[in-house]
Structures are given as structure tokens and as C-alpha cells.
Amino acid sequence: MAEKRTMTLNLTDAEMDALEELAVKKDLNKTVLIRQALRLYQMVDQRLREGKKVFIEDEMTKAKSELMLL
Amino acid sequence: MNKSPTFLRNRKTGKPVEAEICDEITDQHVRLWHSSWMPIVAKAETELQRRGIPRDRWPQDLHWKWDDKTAWSRKVWALKRYSLLCEGELQGLMLINLAKYSRLATQVGWHIAYVEFVATAPWNRPDLCDQPTFRGVGQTLMRTAVEVSRAESFRGRIGLHSLPQANEFYQKVCGMTDLGPDRSYDDLVYYEMTEAQADSFCAPPQA
Numbered sequence: 001m002a003e004k005r006t007m008t009l010n011l012t013d014a015e016m017d018a019l020e021e022l023a024v025k026k027d028l029n030k031t032v033l034i035r036q037a038l039r040l041y042q043m044v045d046q047r048l049r050e051g052k053k054v055f056i057e058d059e060m061t062k063a064k065s066e067l068m069l070l
Numbered sequence: 071m072n073k074s075p076t077f078l079r080n081r082k083t084g085k086p087v088e089a090e091i092c093d094e095i096t097d098q099h100v101r102l103w104h105s106s107w108m109p110i111v112a113k114a115e116t117e118l119q120r121r122g123i124p125r126d127r128w129p130q131d132l133h134w135k136w137d138d139k140t141a142w143s144r145k146v147w148a149l150k151r152y153s154l155l156c157e158g159e160l161q162g163l164m165l166i167n168l169a170k171y172s173r174l175a176t177q178v179g180w181h182i183a184y185v186e187f188v189a190t191a192p193w194n195r196p197d198l199c200d201q202p203t204f205r206g207v208g209q210t211l212m213r214t215a216v217e218v219s220r221a222e223s224f225r226g227r228i229g230l231h232s233l234p235q236a237n238e239f240y241q242k243v244c245g246m247t248d249l250g251p252d253r254s255y256d257d258l259v260y261y262e263m264t265e266a267q268a269d270s271f272c273a274p275p276q277a
Contacts (some may be wrong), residue, residue: 026179026181027225028181028223032222032223036169039148039168042147046146
């Protein structure tokens with residue numbers, strides 16, 4: 001694996017709670033969860049930069065909503 | 071680029087041969103794919119055509135363009151590339167997606183290392199040549215996928231959609247769970263490996 005560097009992350013209580021909750025839910029530690037979030041963000045951003053659109057589909061109704069990144 | 075030692079088994083002699091896994095598909099690997107795999111693939115396609123075998127029954131991975139897949143995947147951090155080399159030749163290639171979730175009820179929503187594409191060199195494939203050279207390329211690459219999953223803290227969980235000719239390999243050799251045909255993915259059967267299945271698949275053979 002590539003060499004890793006360490007950083008300090010400042011989060012509000014609410015953000016830290018959300019991070020901890022997601023980490024438990026996803027069976028990951030917080031560092032890995034943030035790495036995964038960054039990967040997903042970069043993947044979506046890359047698709048959008050290629051001129052593609054990213055949709056979220058409701059499995060039942062098949063209704064689609066476009067995912068927007070600010 | 072990191073390299074790790076492994077071995078393949080020479081089918082003729084039955085002896086192990088040193089090999090290495092690289093955690094990248096370099097431009098040199100792409101050139102090897104093009105110069106050594108493609109002429110054999112083209113020959114195999116001509117033979118399939120001559121025998122009148124309909125195109126939908128040809129091995130579906132014959133048309134995979136690893137140059138395009140490599141170039142595209144380099145732009146996305148979640149996509150990781152692996153190549154397997156032995157005796158100076160490219161023996162296998164694999165593309166893994168680390169941004170996918172499990173569908174299996176016992177681990178639903180947890181991250182998996184999803185094998186987007188995995189292929190072995192045509193001279194190792196019994197369906198393409200009479201006397202394949204090496205055995206173990208598929209298993210070695212699947213073990214690599216498990217190792218990648220473990221290194222990412224996914225506990226060895228992996229998933230993939232299998233081409234029809236490989237269903238038996240994933241179920242019987244790799245011990246993965248069959249989640250049935252996926253209607254959103256050309257009806258290819260979707261397989262997943264749990265942490266326990268990964269431990270079992272990667273356990274050293276008992277004496």
C-alpha cells in the first residue's frame with residue numbers, strides 16, 4: 001500500500017457523532033471511513049467532470065433524482 | 071509500485087514456478103497484453119468463427135480492452151489495478167473497485183473489494199489452447215483481492231459478477247456465496263465472499 005501521512009481533523013460534536021455512527025454501521029474505523037468517503041466523492045466528481053450525470057434511483061418506484069455536488 | 075512474490079504451477083511438470091503480483095498495471099504491462107495476448111485472442115476468435123460458434127457463446131472476456139480499462143481506472147482513486155507476472159510474461163490482470171457495498175444479508179451495506187474485471191493470459195486457458203501453461207492464475211488473483219480487502223479493513227469481503235464459464239470456479243473453488251442472476255447486470259450471477267469464506271479460501275493447504 002502507498003505511504004500514508006497523518007493529519008488532525010477538527011469536527012463539531014455533531015459531525016464526530018455522525019462519523020462514529022457511520023463507522024460502526026459500516027464496520028470500519030474512522031480513518032478508513034473518511035478514506036472511503038473521499039474515494040466516493042472523487043469518483044462522483046470524476047464522472048461529473050467527464051460530463052456524466054449521477055442519479056439515485058428508488059428501487060421500488062424507479063424514480064430517479066440527480067445527485068448534485070456543490 | 072509494490073511487488074509481492076507468489077507462485078504458479080507449471081501444468082506440464084506440476085512444479086511451482088516463482089511469480090509476482092504488482093499493485094499496478096503499468097504501460098509496460100499494457101504493451102505486453104497487446105503484444106502477447108491479443109494475437110492469440112484474435113486466432114481463437116477466428117477459430118470460433120470457423121467452427122460456426124455463435125458470437126454470444128464466445129468467452130465474453132475476449133473483447134476486454136485492458137488499455138482502455140487501465141487508462142480510465144487511473145482517473146478514479148477507488149479503482150485499483152493488479153498484474154501477475156511469471157517468467158517475464160503477463161499471466162493475469164485484475165481491476166478492483168473499493169467503492170462498492172455488500173448485498174449479502176449478513177454483511178449488507180459493508181464495504182467489499184469488488185472485482186470489476188479479472189482475466190488470465192490466453193495460453194493458460196483450457197478453453198483457448200490445448201496445452202495450457204500455468205495453473206493457479208485465477209486463484210492467485212482472487213487471493214490478492216482478499217488481501218486487498220483485508221488491507222482496506224474490509225475483512226476479506228469481496229464480490230463480483232461472474233461470466234457464465236466461471237460460475238463453477240467462484241462457487242466451488244473459491245467457496246463464494248451465489249446470490250443469483252443480477253437483472254441489472256446482464257443477468258450475470260453475482261457472488262460474494264464473507265470474512266469466514268475468505269479465511270477458508272486463503273488458509274494454507276493442510277498437510
